[in-house]
Amino acid sequence: MKVIDKINQKVAAGQHFFSFEFFPPKTEEGVDALWERMERMVAHGPIFCDITWGAGGSTANATLDLAGKMQNMVNIETMMHLTCTNMPAESLDTALTKLRESGLENILALRGDPPKGHDRFVTVEGGFSCALDLVKYIRKTHGDYFGICVAGYPEAHPETLTDDQAANEKAYTDSLSYLKAKVDAGGQLIITQLFYDCDRFLKFVKDCRAVDIQCPILPGIMPIMTYGGFKRMTGFCKVKVPQEINDTVEANKDNEEAIKAYGVDLGAKMCKYLLANGTPGLHMYSLNMEKSALAILERVGFIDNSKVPRPMPWGFVPMHSCGLRRGEAVRPVFWSNRPKSYVWRTKDSQAFPTSRWEGAMARLTFSDDPTFMQIHSYSEGRRAKAQEVWGAPTTVADVQRVFSQFYKNETGMLPWSEFSTQFGIKNGTALSSLEAAQGAVLALVDASLLPINVLLRKFAVPSETPVLGWGPPGGQVYQKGHVEFFASPEALQTLLPKLQSQPSLTYMATNASGSDINTNLQDGAVNAVSWGTFPGKEVVQATVEDLASFKVWAKEAFELWRSDWASCYESGSKSSELLESLCSSWYLVSVTDNQYTKGDFLPSVLA
Template identity: 40%
Template sequence: MKVIDKIKKAEAENRFFWSFEYFPPKTPQGVQNLYDRMERMQRLGPEFIDVTWGAGGTSSELTTEMVATAQSVYGLETMMHLTCTNMEVSKIDTALKAAKECGCQNILALRGDPPKGQLNWESCENGFSHAEDLVRYIRKQYGDYFCIAVAGHPEGHIDNPDKEDDLLQLKKKVDAGADLIVTQLFFDVEMFLDFVKRCRDIGITCPILPGVLPIQNYNGLKRVISFNNNHVPQKIWDDLEPIKDDDAAVKEYGINLTIEFIRRFWEAGILGFHIYTFNLERSTRIILERLNLVPSLDQIKPLPWNPALTSKRAKENVRPIFWKNRTKSYIQRTETWDEFPNGRWGDSRSPAFGELDGWGVSLKYPTTECLNMWGKPETIDDIALLFAKYCKGSLAGIPWSAQQLDAETETIRQRLAAINLLGYLTINSQPAVNGAKSSHKIYGWGPKDGYVFQKAYLEFFISPERLDDIIKKISKDPQVTYFAVNRQGDFRTNAQSDQPNAVTWGVFPGKEIVQPTIVEPMAFMAWKDEAFELWNEWAHIYDRESPSAKLILDIANNWYLINIVHNDFQDEGGIWRLFDLEIDGEISRKLRQSLVSAQR
């Protein structure tokens, strides 16, 4: 959707709105951490986000990847920066094509800063000299497809000492086809309000979003304002002087100052604002919380997972649970589907999943980080301990999940850790939920005044010796169904059909029952290839002949992947009774060991 349409809708409804800016990090781990942060900050309800573009396209590939990921994986309406710096027309064409292909309909057209090490800005051969030219070109090539934003400079552009002429240059950008203006950061609200008035006086009628930067630390503020020689009122310097060496106090001051700015915008009738997050989360979250702007769940979480903002997936409202912790891989492997499950499942289960490649089987962490986290396990107990530590929250990630466990697992965290120590290596789970309100802070999703349900679910790797034992236990409980498969494709199940089994659903006023998460065999068989391949990726960080690599590859080649569903969602502890005797036995064994040690 075009941002200008969202802004017009918000203004018509007389409601406040806000947006966030991010920049591409320099390391793969930084990118993964930012994706996790973007997912969390999605819950703060931004109308859109934008992603910056390095001078001369230095971060172009990462920028376009981040835009595509934000749109498809996290359901965030995204605006892509695009600059003229060192960008010949062919590069601009490539960038615009990539934006359109991933469903992005929003471009922030900029002249851009000089490349690193170059003092003055110069146009390149076969490129553009001004943002106005870029705006006009986009309109010529794509008509009304893109919403185009341009930058406004309340203090005047640093390269144009004539403020009145600078304002006329801004009007030229708008007249060339820009839909809205996003200002560069500033710290003088009255100067910004005067800028808006002067814009209106010369006939600029489009929305003008003020860009605000919560101050994070004293030296950081001095560095930021040095880029464009921003004016900071003396009162702010005076306020900061006694606390400038206390970063926590400076952050708190920055939060309160930004809140003052936003309230002043509102007094002047300006409903929206744009936060320069600098990829940080805390200050932005606190600002929105203190202004009582964080939206309710029904506004930001229509399903248990984030719907993709691409027209192709517009009707998708069902996904297999197996990719719960690897959403981007699922998006990538199904991007060529002609249609997506729409609640009836039907034929949209039949298209083949895409091949494993690229992002789908990466560990998400560089090798050194993997070694720091996982060490060099040499026994099954070593690996079991790593999985248990992850479940307890003391390990950042495992190959099957690069982020911490969801909040919903808090009620089962200790049990997960316990069964991992027994050698059941869990990679996915959810607790049973019997009619939680759709507004519930942890379990809630969907429209307000509804109720949501979940069946208890566990997925783990199991040794072939233990597989028969767990299947015997499952056979004694008619409420339990399972799928198990090894790398070679030996498939076992007690399910009576290959039809999907809904493991989450919601009941809402005036709607049919929504069943957005399922377990079904076809998707499980596609998932097992990826799940086992991740063992290989883990083994690759070690020397092939090392004990660690041999151990991990032995698990990959011989163990089974099993998922278990306890279909009685009212029985919260039902799935755990499959393991209780073993857990009790392990506790008893440790007690006996402790007694023996004490006697010695």
């Protein structure tokens, strides 16, 4: 949906709104951290989020990828910045096509910063030299498909500002005419440069209206978070800072806490003033940080922490209005450690099951596109790190060591986990039981049963319990003990009779080709793995397992041996061959203990 349409709806309903801006992190770790932060921030219901443009080459691709994932994985209406810097028309075409393929409908069109190593903007061959031409080009090539947003400068564009007051006045008037041209060419929404003088912004809006710019104008709010950052940004953007603000920041120069607190105070005061004076909504420059932005919005009254939905066992359920996944309330347990992969792979589905899983596999669309896995897990940087922490295994014992180290929390990397630890918050395992679980899991590894997913039982755990709990307060959550591991054909033969002799266990085992499947789960049957009961609600069945989803997952799980691990080594190398052979000959085994009211079951799998 176009952001402008969502804004018009809000305005028509007399409701204020807010949005967050993010930028593409430079490291993989930064990207991982951003996803978690974004998920928490989006839970508060921004009307949209935007992501700035990492101009040129791989950064451009990374931005397109981030934007696609924001739209389809975080499920927030996403606006991607697009600039002219280093972007010849064909690069723009590629980017626009990719945006459409990812289902994005919103662009913030900018000229962009000067290319690296240049002081002033340089027009690339075959490219454009200003945002106006970019807006025109998008409209020419894609008609009305995209919602287009353009930048507004309450104090004129910084490049046009000098020490000459009269020249600045003229620059300001010119910038209004230029803005009018951008809107006339197809811009439907204006977001402004950051500012600290609210009256300056309000005058800007008035001046825009005077030259017949009628679209919504959103103030760009940049919370003051650090002294250095504030100085850098206001200097770079040539933003006039009111004396009082400057004085306060200077007075607290060496007190980080005080600067941050003042930033929140000031931000809240500014936002309240703007909203009280006709501003329809706020655009928060988050700088990828959540605390200041959320604190300001809370002060303004946008955020009521008591009303933020508590996460499901797999993380937050997106609550914003455009989210197809809003009612989603059940998932296969297999993606517990790869929730992003699950969301990504099911992004083309039209509807998601709300509590029962039965029949869901027929309605869900699982993408076969391995792009997500590769981009997420195996950038060159990550690959180098993987080689470092996993070494070059040449024996099964070497592989066992990699698993042991992961479960000892020594490496933080395993191909089958998006998380750096199996026993973290995401998996909802009691911290107190971590040690016991760790022992049992390491015993599995020693027995050459290589675990990729371990969920400990939960029995009527109050939903408010930190780490373990989920869902609204006053409830009780449950989880059957569940473990999934790779096993050699020989190990499976030894194991199967043990599994078959325990009717309280549900097990499934398959090889990579799917030619040999062993299970005691009835055809079409679905087994509940976790659920919760809450006052005034039906039973929420959060995770399940069934043969159909296990088969889909098994393909992914086996593929990870190859694409995410074996590919770290040269093709034909000993390591590569070992991992390939494990992938093609070993079994993936899933075991769930239906006797969750009693003690943990891991030892019973081994016994």
